[in-house]
Amino acid sequence: MRPLAITSCGLVSAAGLGLAALDHPEPAPRPEADLPPRPMRLVPEFSLADHIGKRGTKHLDRMTAFGLVAAKLALADDGAEENGARTGVVLATSTGSVRSLAAIARDTLVQDKPYQVNPAHFPNTVMNSCAGQIAIWHGLRGVNATLAGGQVSSLFAFRYARTAIGQRLADRLLVGGVEEASPAVAWAWHKSGALRADTAVGEGCALVAVEDAERAAERGRPILAHLLACEVGYHHGGDRTSMAGALASRVERALSRSGVRPDEVDVVSLGAHNHVGLDRIEQRAVLAALGRQPRVLRIADRLGETYSASGMMQLVALLREWARGGADRVALIPSVGRDGNLGCLVVRRPA
Amino acid sequence: MSDQARRVVVTGLGVVSNIGVGAEAFAESLRAGRTGTSPIASFDPAGFPVTMAGEVPGFDPAALVEHIEPARWGRSGQFAAAAARLAVRDAGIDPELLSRANAGSIMGTTGGESTVMQKLTEQWVRDGLPAIDPALAGQAPASQIATAVNSELRLTGEAQTVPTACSASNFAIGYGYDLVRTGEADFILAGGADSVNRATHAGFFQLGALAEDLCRPFDAERTGILTAEGGVALLLEPLTSAVGRGATIYAEVLGYGVNCDARHMVNPDAASIAECIRLAHEAAGIGPADVDYICAHGTGTPTNDATEIAAVRKVFGDEVPPISSIKSMIGHSMGAASGLGAVACCKALEQGFLPPTANLRRTDPALGPDLDCVPGRSRPARLDIVQNHGFAFGGNNAITIFGRVS
Numbered sequence: 001m002r003p004l005a006i007t008s009c010g011l012v013s014a015a016g017l018g019l020a021a022l023d024h025p026e027p028a029p030r031p032e033a034d035l036p037p038r039p040m041r042l043v044p045e046f047s048l049a050d051h052i053g054k055r056g057t058k059h060l061d062r063m064t065a066f067g068l069v070a071a072k073l074a075l076a077d078d079g080a081e082e083n084g085a086r087t088g089v090v091l092a093t094s095t096g097s098v099r100s101l102a103a104i105a106r107d108t109l110v111q112d113k114p115y116q117v118n119p120a121h122f123p124n125t126v127m128n129s130c131a132g133q134i135a136i137w138h139g140l141r142g143v144n145a146t147l148a149g150g151q152v153s154s155l156f157a158f159r160y161a162r163t164a165i166g167q168r169l170a171d172r173l174l175v176g177g178v179e180e181a182s183p184a185v186a187w188a189w190h191k192s193g194a195l196r197a198d199t200a201v202g203e204g205c206a207l208v209a210v211e212d213a214e215r216a217a218e219r220g221r222p223i224l225a226h227l228l229a230c231e232v233g234y235h236h237g238g239d240r241t242s243m244a245g246a247l248a249s250r251v252e253r254a255l256s257r258s259g260v261r262p263d264e265v266d267v268v269s270l271g272a273h274n275h276v277g278l279d280r281i282e283q284r285a286v287l288a289a290l291g292r293q294p295r296v297l298r299i300a301d302r303l304g305e306t307y308s309a310s311g312m313m314q315l316v317a318l319l320r321e322w323a324r325g326g327a328d329r330v331a332l333i334p335s336v337g338r339d340g341n342l343g344c345l346v347v348r349r350p351a
Numbered sequence: 352m353s354d355q356a357r358r359v360v361v362t363g364l365g366v367v368s369n370i371g372v373g374a375e376a377f378a379e380s381l382r383a384g385r386t387g388t389s390p391i392a393s394f395d396p397a398g399f400p401v402t403m404a405g406e407v408p409g410f411d412p413a414a415l416v417e418h419i420e421p422a423r424w425g426r427s428g429q430f431a432a433a434a435a436r437l438a439v440r441d442a443g444i445d446p447e448l449l450s451r452a453n454a455g456s457i458m459g460t461t462g463g464e465s466t467v468m469q470k471l472t473e474q475w476v477r478d479g480l481p482a483i484d485p486a487l488a489g490q491a492p493a494s495q496i497a498t499a500v501n502s503e504l505r506l507t508g509e510a511q512t513v514p515t516a517c518s519a520s521n522f523a524i525g526y527g528y529d530l531v532r533t534g535e536a537d538f539i540l541a542g543g544a545d546s547v548n549r550a551t552h553a554g555f556f557q558l559g560a561l562a563e564d565l566c567r568p569f570d571a572e573r574t575g576i577l578t579a580e581g582g583v584a585l586l587l588e589p590l591t592s593a594v595g596r597g598a599t600i601y602a603e604v605l606g607y608g609v610n611c612d613a614r615h616m617v618n619p620d621a622a623s624i625a626e627c628i629r630l631a632h633e634a635a636g637i638g639p640a641d642v643d644y645i646c647a648h649g650t651g652t653p654t655n656d657a658t659e660i661a662a663v664r665k666v667f668g669d670e671v672p673p674i675s676s677i678k679s680m681i682g683h684s685m686g687a688a689s690g691l692g693a694v695a696c697c698k699a700l701e702q703g704f705l706p707p708t709a710n711l712r713r714t715d716p717a718l719g720p721d722l723d724c725v726p727g728r729s730r731p732a733r734l735d736i737v738q739n740h741g742f743a744f745g746g747n748n749a750i751t752i753f754g755r756v757s
Contacts, residue, residue, distance in 0.1 A: 001533075034480060084613065094492040095463065096514070105472035105550040114398045115553045122554035123616040123744055126461055127493055127514035132745025135613040141623070144611035144747050145522070148463070148494040148512040156511050163529045169609060184471075187480045188488035234455065234501040234510040246507070338489075339498050341510060 001162055001257070003348075004227040005216035006208045009319050010073030010176075012066045013204035013303050014041035018073055022302070022320045034183040036190035039200035041304030042181055052137055059120040060133065063097035063180040066205035067130040068137050071174055074207045075138060088142030088170035089131045090161045091207075092153035092177035094308045096127035099182040130178055142170035149232070151271070151337030153177055154311030158230045158345060165212055176207030177309035194338060195305055199274040202304020206312035208319075223350040224319050228258035232343030240281050247285035247334060247342045255289070255332075258346040262290045265346075266328035267321075269297040269314040271335045274305060278336050286334060295328070297321070311335045315347065322349045356532045360756060362598040363442025363586030364694050365434035365542070368687075369405045369579060370680050372415070373437055377691075378698035381677060382729045384709040386565065388577045388682045394469070394549050401561045404547045405579025405682025419503045425464030425490045428499030430582025430687070431456075431544040435500040438540060438584040442598060446504065452537050455508025456500035456584075457527045459519025459543030460686035461743075463493025463512075466546045496544050500584065508536050517648075517683070518741030519543050520583060520690030521749035525607035527587045537592065542584035542693075545685035552578050558617070560652050566683070568649035568676035568708055569656050569724040571715040576650045579682030583690035585697070590756070601697035602753040605736065606634030612746025619655055619742055624662035627748035631738065632666075635752040639667045641736050642752075644705055646692040648740040649676020650683055659740065660718045673732070675725040679709040689741030689749065696737040696753045704729045 015021040027044045048057050048065045051072050060068070071089075095101075104125050107117040123129055128146040135144050143164050147156040154177035161175045181203035189201050213226055231254040235246040255262060268286055272278040273296075287293060299317035300306070306313050314333045321328070326349075333345040366373060369387030370380035380387070388405045396402040407430070412421040415433035424432065435456065439446055462468075467490045474483045494512045501510035509530075515522045520543035527541035555561050555578055562575040593600050608630030612620040632638060648659055656676075663671055677695050678684075684691060695706045711726040736754045743749075 001535075036481070088611070093514070094494045094512075096493070098468075101468055101550070102472055102475070104554060105469055106476060108549040108553045109472065109476045114396075114549060115400070115556045117550070117553045117557055119554070119557035122557060125550065125554065126516045126744045127463060128516045128743065128745040128747055129616065131515075132611070132616055132747065135611045135746065136616070139613055141611050141613045143609050144515070144613075144745065145526075146514050148492065148497075148514050149510070150492055150494045150498075153494065156509070159509070159511075160526065163526065163533065163535070166533065167529050183480055184475065184483075187483055188485065188491070191481075191483065191485035192489060193485070232509045232511075233507050234498070235507065236502050236505055339492070339494065340502065341494070341498065 001166055003213040004162060004165060004210045005213040005223045006210050006225045006227060007216055007221040007223060008074050008209045009224060010070040010207045011316055012043055012070045014043055014202055016044055017046060019320050036187050038190050040181060041200040041202040043204055061097050061100045061124040063178055064130045064133045067134050067178050070205040070207040071134045071138055074174055074209050082172060084139040085141045086171040087140045088144055088173045089134050089140055090145045090157045090173050090175045091131040092147050092157040092308050093127060094148040094150050094153050097124060097180050098185050099180060100124040102184050149341045150339045151307060151310055152232060152335045152341040152343050153308040155230055155232055155335050155343045155345060158227060159232055161210055162230060172209060172211040174207045175210050176205060177312040178205040179203050179306045179309040194275055196274050196276060200304035202306045204303060204306055204309055206309060206316045226348045226350060227345060228348055229254040229346040235340045235342055244281045244284035247281060247336055248288040250342060251285060251289035251344050254344050254346045260330055260346060264330050265290055265294055265332050266330055267295045267297060268332045269317050271310050271314050273298050274300050282334055282336055318347060358590035359528050359531045359587050359604045360590050360593050361585050361601045361697050362588055362593045363438040364697055365438030365441060365584040366694055367407055367430050367434050368581040368681055368691060369407050374441055374694055374698060377694060378702060381695055381706045382704055384707040384728045386680050386709050393547055401556055401563055403564060403577055405577050406547045407581055416503050419499060424499050425467040425495060426546040427460060427464050427544040428495045431458050431496045432499040432503035434542060434582035435540045435584040436503055438586045439504060442586045449538060450505035453508050454506045454538035455510060455536055456497045456506060456540040457511050457513060457523040458497040458500060459513045459515060459523040460493050460496050461516045461519060461545050462551055462685060463514060464491050464495055465548040465551060467491045469548050500540055515747045516743035516745060517685050518689055518743040518747050518749040519686040521739060521741035521751050524585060524693055524751050525609060525749060528604045531587050531589060539587045540584045541587055542690040543686040544582040545580055545687050547578055547580045562651060565710045566651040566679050567710045568651040568679050569714055569718060570711050571713045573651045573653060575652045577682035579684040581684045581687045583687050583694055585693055600756045602700050603756045605752040605754045607631055607751045608634055609749045614746060617744055619658040621658045621661040624748055625665035627750050628666045631750040631752050637736060642672050642738050643734040644672055644699060644737045645674040646696050646739045647674050647676045648742045649678050651678060671722060673705050673723040673725050675706050675708040677706050689739060692739045693751060696739050700734050700737060700753060700755050703731055703733055705732045
């Protein structure tokens with residue numbers, strides 16, 4: 001499969017708006033009621049109207065706002081005026097907006113009549129709502145996909161994007177992941193015991209513009225990174241050793257398909273280091289596949305746990321380093337979830 | 352990986368629906384024009400002016416699955432796992448071979464594990480958020496639908512859920528087809544699942560889109576959809592592999608089209624749907640005259656059916672092939688809907704019949720002349736190429752084309 005070029009990035013995160021926000025000091029935490037006793041990394045308040053205009057935004061939910069702004073930033077940064085018919089959207093989300101969904105589900109229980117839900121908010125509850133709104137607001141009529149794979153969701157988005165570009169369903173895609181924190185989501189994480197006690201629950205959306213690498217080069221696009229491989233799989237039950245083995249085999253296959261030797265991997269952008277149990281699986285898999293432990297990045301320490309968007313945030317951490325002139329060339333982005341999904345990306349900095 | 356695209360065929364069909372569990376029972380109901388909608392039993396519909404839906408009565412996952420423990424999965428995951436198991440049995444393939452192969456699943460959905468969300472919300476309202484059951488919360492992500500399939504079948508390939516709403520099964524079939532034909536996977540279970548739930552029922556009611564008693568697509572007096580549920584899976588594999596193991600081949604996936612209206616979240620767009628049909632034809636290497644039957648999206652809302660027929664006329668002109676809606680029988684099973692349509696297409700090709708639009712009394716004259724919606728009961732017909740529609744909120748159109756393998 002041919003490499004994809006990542007030509008721009010739009011980021012909405014707890015650090016603020018834009019990739020450069022990752023360099024700034026942490027904004028003050030924004031308090032929200034009804035949260036569990038656990039740190040939160042929430043997106044600082046912003047006005048959606050400042051980014052996409054005021055008209056028609058009344059019924060959009062918060063998750064969609066993340067997506068619309070990230071898309072705006074990615075498209076603006078890209079600087080390319082392209083035919084919307086050939087540009088599509090591939091967005092990872094495993095639950096959609098739990099806030100919007102729960103609001104409708106609650107209304108069926110607490111209103112006088114069970115049908116007294118807000119019809120204008122109902123479309124927000126379908127999980128492809130964010131991807132659909134991005135298409136509407138930015139006129140992107142190419143393939144419009146939404147992918148769910150738990151912790152590994154963002155990798156699925158890349159896997160889909162590779163196939164879609166390869167099969168010419170689109171010339172260019174906005175690919176990314178979105179996650180919205182809410183009291184319900186925070187309590188679910190808190191009670192699951194899946195995260196370390198001091199791990200923050202995070203949120204945000206990261207979208208990158210991708211196209212075939214040769215096409216991008218021909219058009220003289222600025223290339224932030226090349227995506228060389230995306231291998232995913234599923235591991236049922238089993239112990240840590242066998243799951244680490246399954247992940248390691250995906251890493252080996254991804255490197256082999258990338259034409260990259262294990263010793264050429266300079267940096268690993270970790271995803272599971274704050275997950276109880278999974279951290280060891282990720283560590284072991286990396287060691288087994290590379291034969292050593294290269295330098296690591298831990299973006300979730302900065303942005304909190306972002307679940308569906310986590311793989312994207314791992315990528316974003318690399319893009320920021322490379323934009324600032326870091327010396328690393330080849331990076332590995334592993335991802336593994338308690339549900340058994342696992343996979344990795346191999347990404348190379350342009351020469 | 353070879354650059355030579357492989358031909359991809361459907362060799363196994365699995366269905367859990369309100370008109371039959373198993374593809375053969377499902378096909379029998381289609382031929383008879385049997386309606387499967389009934390009064391709502393899965394939640395208390397008191398207070399709702401509309402109390403009909405398309406639930407799967409007496410669904411017993413334990414009787415169908417072999418590996419997963421149903422209590423650990425949401426209803427949509429149970430539907431998906433059961434349908435996938437049925438598809439594998441139908442395909443007559445050794446399950447051990449499948450779990451050793453490069454095999455995975457791509458499953459579509461609209462509401463994901465909506466009944467799990469419903470239970471969690473009930474806990475929240477009753478006892479507060481700190482009282483929610485974490486095990487239940489673990490079942491809530493939509494991704495658990497494909498995960499349930501891989502877990503049930505012990506598959507080690509990808510387990511991807513595509514929540515592209517009401518066209519999601521077609522989307523999944525298209526994606527699975529691409530993965531198999533490019534050699535990224537050797538077997539894919541593709542389909543979808545959704546569950547009847549209060550929030551979806553309430554939402555469609557408030558949009559004014561629910562029918563009171565029966566779903567009557569294309570009828571002059573049609574009033575809307577009935578929310579429904581179910582699970583569906585198609586086993587996709589390369590033609591060479593199917594021939595090699597002497598499998599029954601239902602159909603070849605000739606191609607598919609996907610696009611996005613990018614105009615409105617809930618209103619369909621005839622020009623964009625017509626474009627999607629053209630994309631599907633182009634991908635399949637066929638023209639409109641080659642299509643023998645269209646399995647419509649046909650939700651039964653005034654807007655959908657009028658828009659869909661207008662779009663079909665833009666492509667087919669005055670030569671519209673027979674077009675029917677199996678939602679007349681099943682209701683709108685959301686993310687499973689176009690997968691059930693795909694199974695209907697495969698069975699129609701195999702057995703030589705046109706699935707009917709049940710409950711159709713008088714075809715809406717506003718839809719134009721010479722429209723054959725196969726009213727009431729099925730008719731025998733020799734079919735070679737059939738077209739299956741799926742449209743969704745978000746303007747996500749997905750159309751699959753199936754052909755007889757000669």
